[in-house]
Amino acid sequence: xxxxxxxxxxxxxxxxxxxxxxxxxxxxxxxxxxxxxxxxxxxxxxxxxxxxxxxxxxxxxxxxxxxxxxxxxxxxxxxxxxxxxxxxxxxxxxxxxxxxxxxxxxxxxxxxxxxxxxxxxxxxxxxxxxxxxxxxxxxxxxxxxxxxxxxxxxxxxxxxxxxxxxxxxxxxxxxxxxxxxxxxxxxxxxxxxxxxxxxxxxxxxxxxxxxxxxxxxxxxxxxxxxxxxxxxxxxxxxxxxxxxxxxxxxxxxxxxxxxxxxxxxxxxxxxxxxxxxxxxxxxxxxxxxxxxxxxxxxxxxxxxxxxxxxxxxxxxxxxxxxxxxxxxxxxxxxxxxxxxxxxxxxxxxxxxxxxxxxxxxxxxxxxxxxxxxxxxxxxxxxxxxxxxxxxxxxxx
Numbered sequence: 001x002x003x004x005x006x007x008x009x010x011x012x013x014x015x016x017x018x019x020x021x022x023x024x025x026x027x028x029x030x031x032x033x034x035x036x037x038x039x040x041x042x043x044x045x046x047x048x049x050x051x052x053x054x055x056x057x058x059x060x061x062x063x064x065x066x067x068x069x070x071x072x073x074x075x076x077x078x079x080x081x082x083x084x085x086x087x088x089x090x091x092x093x094x095x096x097x098x099x100x101x102x103x104x105x106x107x108x109x110x111x112x113x114x115x116x117x118x119x120x121x122x123x124x125x126x127x128x129x130x131x132x133x134x135x136x137x138x139x140x141x142x143x144x145x146x147x148x149x150x151x152x153x154x155x156x157x158x159x160x161x162x163x164x165x166x167x168x169x170x171x172x173x174x175x176x177x178x179x180x181x182x183x184x185x186x187x188x189x190x191x192x193x194x195x196x197x198x199x200x201x202x203x204x205x206x207x208x209x210x211x212x213x214x215x216x217x218x219x220x221x222x223x224x225x226x227x228x229x230x231x232x233x234x235x236x237x238x239x240x241x242x243x244x245x246x247x248x249x250x251x252x253x254x255x256x257x258x259x260x261x262x263x264x265x266x267x268x269x270x271x272x273x274x275x276x277x278x279x280x281x282x283x284x285x286x287x288x289x290x291x292x293x294x295x296x297x298x299x300x301x302x303x304x305x306x307x308x309x310x311x312x313x314x315x316x317x318x319x320x321x322x323x324x325x326x327x328x329x330x331x332x333x334x335x336x337x338x339x340x341x342x343x344x345x346x347x348x349x350x351x352x353x354x355x356x357x358x359x360x361x362x363x364x365x366x367x368x369x370x371x372x373x374x375x376x377x378x379x380x381x382x383x384x385x386x387x388x389x390x391x392x393x394x395x396x
Contacts (some may be wrong), residue, residue, distance in 0.1 A: 004159040028151050034367040035123050035356030036379055037319055038302065045298035047224070048289045051269070053211035055284040057204060058272070061175045062197035063088060065190040066168040067096065078181050082173045083202060089171035096169055107155035110148065146256040177203035178278075180224065189270065194273065202282055207240065207275040209251065211288050212266040221292055232292035237271040239253040240287040241279075249274045252292060298383060299342040302373050306330060306340045316346065317353040317360065325353065327362045338373075355379060 005380070025341035069091040076088050155217060172269040175178070179201045184190060190198070224230055239247035252275035260267055271288065273280060280286075306316050314330040346352065362367055 008179040009051065024225035031363050032112075033359035035353050035358060035360060036369045036371045036381070037351040037353050038371060038379075039375065040299060040301060040337055040348055040350040040352055042297045042348055045300060047222075047230075047293040047295055047297045048293050049217065051288050051290065053209040053239075053271075053288050055282055055286060056208040056210050056270075056282045057177075057202035057282045058202035058206050058208050059177060060282075061177075061197045061201050063171060063174065063179075063201065064194065064197050065089075066092060066192050067091060067165050067170055068095075069095070069169065069189070070188055071188045071190060074182055074184075074186060076179060076182075078179065078199075081116055082176065082178060082179050084173055084176045085374045086173045087170055088173055089180070089184075091169040091171065093166055093169040096166040099283055100159070100166045100382065103155065103159040103162040107152070107159050109152045110155045113151070117148040118329075123291050136163050171198065173201055175201055175203060177201045204278055204280070204282075205275040205353050206272050207280050207282075208254075209237070209271045209273060209288060211271065211279075211290070211365050212261075212264070213269060216265075218267060219394070223252050225293060229295060229297035231294045231296065233293045236291055236307055236334045237273075238289045239273065240289075242285050247273070247279070247286075251288075273388055284330070286369055299346055299348075300336060301337040301342060301346065301352055302354050303335065303338055305352045306332065307357070314340075314345075317357060318346070319351040319353060319366060321367055322370045323366055325360045325362055325364045325366060 053134040071089055072092050073090040074088070076082055076086070077088065082088065095214050132262050146324040163357075179199050183196055183198045184198050225232070235253040237251040237252060237253055241247055243335065253269060255270050256270050257268040269290070273288075301316075306314055314332050316330055318326045318328050320326055328345050330340075331343040333343045335341075351370075356366070369381060371381050374380050
């Protein structure tokens with residue numbers, strides 16, 4: 001019995017000594033996590049606007065007859081290039097030739113009547129001096145002469161009209177360009193002022209692209225142009241085709257409509273593109289990018305350094321001078337490739353955390369490692385972290 005009590009006492013004493021030794025040992029702190037950061041800096045950024053557009057011919061003319069008749073001949077190939085003044089259709093000229101001949105004959109007859117009336121008026125004027133004729137007869141002869149003279153002008157005008165109508169039987173191209181499908185065939189009856197065009201000619205080189213921009217965006221751009229560091233952009237316009245490919249030539253912004261479409265609240269802008277190969281055709285849909293302005297003090301940061309809350313609010317982690325993490329609320333403008341354009345929330349020389357966010361929270365102490373983003377979007381280390389020996393120290 002005594003031996004049992006002794007053994008129990010010894011075990012109790014050993015347990016108490018072990019507890020004392022554990023209490024006297026110092027507590028080891030959790031290791032400080034290493035994170036990567038970039039130094040925020042300004043960069044020149046092109047402020048571009050992406051818009052949808054439609055391709056429009058730079059010139060378009062519908063070919064219509066100016067006189068009526070039967071189409072005798074079509075003298076062009078559909079889809080070919082025609083020159084201004086080139087003959088396209090021949091309308092039956094028979095009736096117009098007859099009208100021209102009749103007008104010409106009437107003019108010749110009027111000229112003969114004028115000569116007779118002039119001689120008679122002059123003769124009666126001489127006889128009146130010797131009272132060979134009465135004053136009334138002399139006046140009537142002179143009035144007949146004046147009337148015959150006026151008839152000359154009337155018949156000359158009639159002949160000119162007949163000549164014009166005869167010429168209109170030859171339907172020519174009003175502009176140079178590519179002519180489309182003919183809407184009439186040989187033997188068709190056409191009339192002056194008909195609603196259906198015979199064909200349509202379009203000039204495709206150069207060619208236009210009409211784009212639309214909301215009036216709200218225009219006001220925003222004008223306000224932005226008043227800010228420091230914002231300068232006017234170029235007039236260059238790039239084009240993306242329907243299949244996603246980039247058009248090979250750069251266009252130029254030519255004009256902006258001076259009124260807003262009340263039904264859409266948008267303004268039309270027009271760009272001109274060279275189109276020597278005829279790739280762009282009227283009616284095509286395209287996406288455009290226009291360089292509106294240049295921001296020489298833009299702040300662009302990697303997208304991996306910007307986070308979004310469930311509410312959509314953007315935020316980031318910044319490292320202060322004491323290597324403590326601080327949460328910043330950001331206002332982003334738009335994404336530029338793999339970066340965010342920052343409107344507010346970050347300043348030049350801020351240390352933006354880009355890797356290791358899962359290891360920290362606001363107020364955490366960190367080991368900062370400076371990195372930079374290369375052209376491929378990968379982070380390249382610039383500085384190595386300093387060794388923390390505090391975790392290696394212990395007490396006895």
